[in-house]
Amino acid sequence: MIRSRAEILACYAALVVFSIFVLVPFAGLILVAIRPSNSLGVAVNFSQGIHLDNFSSAWTQAGLGSALVASLVVSGFVAVVGTACAVMAGYALGALRFRGREAARYFLLVGLMVPVEATVVPLYYGELHLGLVNTYAAAFLPLTGLAISFGSFWMRAFFVSVPRELLDAAKVDGASNWNTLIRVLLPMARPAVLTMLILLFLIGWNDFLVSLVTLQTPDVQTAQVALAGFRSTFLTNDTLIAAGAAIVVCPVIVLFLLSQRRLIRGILAGGVKG
Amino acid sequence: MLRRRSRPRAAAVLRGGGWSGLAYLAPGLAFYLTFVIVPIGATAVLSFFRWDGVAPPVWNGLANYQEVFSDPVLRSSLVHPLILFGFYCVLPVIAGLILSSALTTVRSGHSFFRVTIFLPFVVPGVVAALIWQFMYEPQNGLINVVLRKVGLAGLTQSWLGNFSLALPAVGMVGTWTLTGFVTVLFVAGMQKIPFDLYDAARVDGAGPFQQFRAVTIPGLRHEITVAVVITGIATLRNFDVIYNLTSGGPGFRTVVPAYEVYYRAFVEGSSGTACALAIVLAAFIFVFAFIATRLLEIGT
Numbered sequence: 001m002i003r004s005r006a007e008i009l010a011c012y013a014a015l016v017v018f019s020i021f022v023l024v025p026f027a028g029l030i031l032v033a034i035r036p037s038n039s040l041g042v043a044v045n046f047s048q049g050i051h052l053d054n055f056s057s058a059w060t061q062a063g064l065g066s067a068l069v070a071s072l073v074v075s076g077f078v079a080v081v082g083t084a085c086a087v088m089a090g091y092a093l094g095a096l097r098f099r100g101r102e103a104a105r106y107f108l109l110v111g112l113m114v115p116v117e118a119t120v121v122p123l124y125y126g127e128l129h130l131g132l133v134n135t136y137a138a139a140f141l142p143l144t145g146l147a148i149s150f151g152s153f154w155m156r157a158f159f160v161s162v163p164r165e166l167l168d169a170a171k172v173d174g175a176s177n178w179n180t181l182i183r184v185l186l187p188m189a190r191p192a193v194l195t196m197l198i199l200l201f202l203i204g205w206n207d208f209l210v211s212l213v214t215l216q217t218p219d220v221q222t223a224q225v226a227l228a229g230f231r232s233t234f235l236t237n238d239t240l241i242a243a244g245a246a247i248v249v250c251p252v253i254v255l256f257l258l259s260q261r262r263l264i265r266g267i268l269a270g271g272v273k274g
Numbered sequence: 275m276l277r278r279r280s281r282p283r284a285a286a287v288l289r290g291g292g293w294s295g296l297a298y299l300a301p302g303l304a305f306y307l308t309f310v311i312v313p314i315g316a317t318a319v320l321s322f323f324r325w326d327g328v329a330p331p332v333w334n335g336l337a338n339y340q341e342v343f344s345d346p347v348l349r350s351s352l353v354h355p356l357i358l359f360g361f362y363c364v365l366p367v368i369a370g371l372i373l374s375s376a377l378t379t380v381r382s383g384h385s386f387f388r389v390t391i392f393l394p395f396v397v398p399g400v401v402a403a404l405i406w407q408f409m410y411e412p413q414n415g416l417i418n419v420v421l422r423k424v425g426l427a428g429l430t431q432s433w434l435g436n437f438s439l440a441l442p443a444v445g446m447v448g449t450w451t452l453t454g455f456v457t458v459l460f461v462a463g464m465q466k467i468p469f470d471l472y473d474a475a476r477v478d479g480a481g482p483f484q485q486f487r488a489v490t491i492p493g494l495r496h497e498i499t500v501a502v503v504i505t506g507i508a509t510l511r512n513f514d515v516i517y518n519l520t521s522g523g524p525g526f527r528t529v530v531p532a533y534e535v536y537y538r539a540f541v542e543g544s545s546g547t548a549c550a551l552a553i554v555l556a557a558f559i560f561v562f563a564f565i566a567t568r569l570l571e572i573g574t
Contacts, residue, residue, distance in 0.1 A: 007379065007482060008379060008380065008381075010376075011375070011376035011377075011379045011380050012376070012380055012383075014372055014373060014376045015373065015376050015377065015380065015383070015387045015391075018369065018373055018391060018453070019387060019390045019391065021450070022390055022391055022393060022394055022450065022454070023390065024409075024416065025405045025406060025408075025409050025416075025450065026393075026405065028405065028408050028409055028415075028416040029404070029405045029408060031416075032408050084301070085301045085302035085305060086302060088298040088299070088301060088302065089298060089299050089301075089302035089303070091298055092295040092296070092298035092299045093299070096294070096295040096298065097295070098293060098294060098295030098296060099293060100293075100295075100296065101295060104296075104299055104303070108302075108303075108306065110311075111306055111310050111311075113507075113556075113559055113560055113563055114310055114314055114556065115507075115510075115511050115532070115552075115555060115556055115559055116511075117511065117513070117531070117532045117535045117536075117552050117555055117556075118313075118314050118317050118552040118553060118555065118556040119309070119310060119313035119314050119317060120313075120535070120536070120539075120552075121313075121316075121317055121320065121535070121539045121545050121548055121549055121552065122312075122313040122316035122317055122320065122549075123309065123313045124539075124540070125327060125545075126313070126316075141305070141308075141309060142309040142313075144305050144309070145305040145306055145308060145309025145310050146309065146310060148302045148303075148305050148306040148310070149306065149310075151302075152302055177294060177298075181298075202396060205398065206396075206398040206399065208398070208399055208400055208513065208514040208517070209513050209514070209532070209536065212517075212536075213536070213540060224398055224399075224400045224514075227400050227401070227404070228400050228517065228518055231404075231518065238408065238411075241404060242404070242408060245400075245401045245404040245405065248398065248400075248401055249397055249398065249401045252396050252397065252398065253393070253396070253397075255396075256389075256393065256396045257389070260388075260389050260392070263396075264388075264392060264458055267395070267455070268458060268459055268462055
């Protein structure tokens, strides 16, 4: 398409202005994080020096290290177990024919719209009754459950796109359903499965409500919950809070930059909040 | 001969199938039933009881629902999403239309802009709230510091402390977070619009703006629907940002349903009311998604 020079300039202007709107708050966070501890004001003059030691104090003083481990355990479980369940469920819904398949599909469809808020009260008291509260499982089990619907439909879309002849050929060659899935389909599904793993990891990492309610003691708290607790614990120490926030967001940004093409495609297909 | 014999058998397995498929669904369904379906059922049951989470629940009829619609704080928590909707949905969709058109027009920097604009969407809500708390901070926040530097000290505000500005200030976080998602969604949709349509419009003498209105917007009908549904649900479910930025204040001016569900159940100990509100919230989400899909897919 032919565009006039003015049009193209206007396009760049719009993109640059919005990029500034996106990036300035990140810059603001970094400016707070590197100023001298307990000082006020945005460190626009660098004469006070850049204080990278804030990051290490956020790590040690606030116990961010153990919180990051908790986040890793919770989101790792959600990613691995959620993906395994989703691959099998997606295979059943997309490639197998059996009684009750359509019913199962509609049943899972409901889960796409159930908000966590509508499950969290009984979830907490149920887990309290079972003695699960304040264990990692208290957060990663429900988060996995909440990821099943989305994951199954995402994997189903892949299995539906597999040519029917391929499935039939595998059957004719005598492959069982299980072998067809493991030997024939999974190698083809590797990109879809990898995207699924990353998406579910992000869902686990970014969760707040479930972790807040079910992980109440500092030794099991995830990074998000610990960070939220910073506000009350270090009320006057903004530098520490900012450094902590920067540390917690780092893995997400690195993961995003490394896999942005795949990830954006996945998020668009599933329409989930990362 | 061999082929003929094996073929019907294979077809029979595919068609009849029996219950074997359920075995593959079982692990996922077990998680789903235990942690989604049973809890939401329990929420529905508890919404008819008065319960503090400790003593045995007491039957309360529809009183919890009456409270949801008569309690002034809960009522305003149901109204606030309407205002937030402008910032979480309307603004991102408008900005998304402009930015996606711009992205498909420019020849270089495409991938830089795409990644930058999308970035806030993957930032955890807690971090987004903290980032904006530093922006809005009255004394040293970046917004007020810049306003003073450029001689607009008169405009400086206690953004989150101001009764009428706090809710829009929260909304801005939503615009920041969701615009990138909407933009990228629209870019994907625009790539599916055939070029011939634009050529035909140009031959008919349509300028860039008319092309946008006559070709781009109708072509993006499906993407606009998806964007409205997803950002609308994000509006209704806002929790992380409220909890970490305003805690519903000042003076209940930023309370939202999800925050009140949490607060009533786990801070105040009125779990029955919290459950009734949670059911109302879930119903709003279902109804909103249904209506938005119907209106937008048929309307345009």
